[in-house]
Amino acid sequence: MSHNPIRPWRDIARRKARRIMVGDVPVGGDAPITVQTMTNTITSDVKATVEQVQRAAAAGADIVRVSTPDEASTRALREIVRESPVPIVADIHFHYRRAIEAAEAGAACLRINPGNIGSAERVREVVKAAKDHGCSIRIGVNAGSLEKHLLDKYGEPCPEAMVESGLDHIKLLQDNDFHEFKISCKASDVFLAATAYQQLAEATDAPIHLGITEAGGLVSGTVKSAIGLGNLLWMGIGDTIRVSLSADPVEEVKVGYEILKSLGLRTRGVQIISCPSCARQGFDVIKTVEALEKRLEHIKTPISLSIIGCVVNGPGEALMTDIGFTGGGAGSGMVYLAGRQDHKMTNEKMIDHIVDLVEARAAEIEAAKAAAE
Ligand code: SF4
Numbered sequence: 001m002s003h004n005p006i007r008p009w010r011d012i013a014r015r016k017a018r019r020i021m022v023g024d025v026p027v028g029g030d031a032p033i034t035v036q037t038m039t040n041t042i043t044s045d046v047k048a049t050v051e052q053v054q055r056a057a058a059a060g061a062d063i064v065r066v067s068t069p070d071e072a073s074t075r076a077l078r079e080i081v082r083e084s085p086v087p088i089v090a091d092i093h094f095h096y097r098r099a100i101e102a103a104e105a106g107a108a109c110l111r112i113n114p115g116n117i118g119s120a121e122r123v124r125e126v127v128k129a130a131k132d133h134g135c136s137i138r139i140g141v142n143a144g145s146l147e148k149h150l151l152d153k154y155g156e157p158c159p160e161a162m163v164e165s166g167l168d169h170i171k172l173l174q175d176n177d178f179h180e181f182k183i184s185c186k187a188s189d190v191f192l193a194a195t196a197y198q199q200l201a202e203a204t205d206a207p208i209h210l211g212i213t214e215a216g217g218l219v220s221g222t223v224k225s226a227i228g229l230g231n232l233l234w235m236g237i238g239d240t241i242r243v244s245l246s247a248d249p250v251e252e253v254k255v256g257y258e259i260l261k262s263l264g265l266r267t268r269g270v271q272i273i274s275c276p277s278c279a280r281q282g283f284d285v286i287k288t289v290e291a292l293e294k295r296l297e298h299i300k301t302p303i304s305l306s307i308i309g310c311v312v313n314g315p316g317e318a319l320m321t322d323i324g325f326t327g328g329g330a331g332s333g334m335v336y337l338a339g340r341q342d343h344k345m346t347n348e349k350m351i352d353h354i355v356d357l358v359e360a361r362a363a364e365i366e367a368a369k370a371a372a373e
Helices: 046-058 071-083 096-104 120-132 148-154 159-175 190-203 218-234 249-262 285-295 314-319 347-372
Strands: 020-022 025-027 034-038 063-067 088-091 109-111 136-142 181-186 240-242 270-274 303-308 323-327 332-337 340-346
Touching: 020 136, 034 249, 046 063, 046 071, 046 249, 063 071, 071 088, 071 096, 088 096, 096 109, 096 120, 120 136, 120 159, 136 159, 148 159, 159 181, 159 190, 181 190, 190 218, 218 249, 240 249, 270 285, 285 303, 285 347, 303 314, 303 347, 314 323, 314 332, 323 347, 332 347, 340 347
Parallel strands: 034 063, 034 240, 063 088, 088 109, 109 136, 136 181, 270 303, 303 323
Antiparallel strands: 020 025, 323 332, 332 340
């Protein structure tokens, strides 16, 4: 059945995955697609790490991953978990002891590949620690670190090798009667990652963590992630996402949200629709949008806002947004509310005025929501 009977071309049929919990955040099933990021501080520097986790959470991160390469990190984890407003995933590579310590320290999820930690006994111990402490596990297949026997078999990293690697790791967990896991199969090559994820989505019902690894800097990495993750999400694949950028984790969260927002999969905060501006603009669109983005960062309620330079596209865009402003002549423009022309406002006072309108609308929506509950 269509979710959107008026605009069925906006529907995305989401792949049915099992639901697991990462702390108190559900991943998979009908749960909203979550946005993750990872800290890049030295984990044992608790103050810096907590500060970064809190900034990421304030920007909307649902889950944050922290690298735990040594004992000092897993020791620090206890306090980081205590101070964090969101569940913490501990990133472990080979050291099974770190995984056990992280579980004991309160990590909500362990990112670990059971096939990489040595003997069956070690896998059993890690799974036991995860069970005892209510941790889920993320299997993280990466094209850059595939097992040697798979590279020998397939000749190079390819979707089939990545999926086989993932299924091998899954089997180790299932053999230990552990089912609270999700899985990723990342590559920096968009084609490789997208194909591997599609095959993986067919091969398992586990929730899928999407990511294009080592995507690049803010602009190039954003474009690459939007293409790779965007295509997969559009196909209905993906239950949680992380955009990897060589940038502040807060930027990763913002980009992750923008990808989900553009596909209508998640809404949060003010979505600004604005024109690129040209000689017809009745006010400085670019500066205004920059200022509004900053001034409206604190709004979490989903609200759409159109900021358009002139009447060529202004009224049409305003029709589809909650609040709109369209540039006019003589230093003022038209304010639209719920798609309708409402009143004029001078360019000079317009930013303050729009901020007031958005804040008031957000308060109204929140009050109505609270009353309904
Ligand atoms: S809406 Fe008007 S100002 Fe904006 S780009 Fe189009 S023509 Fe130019």
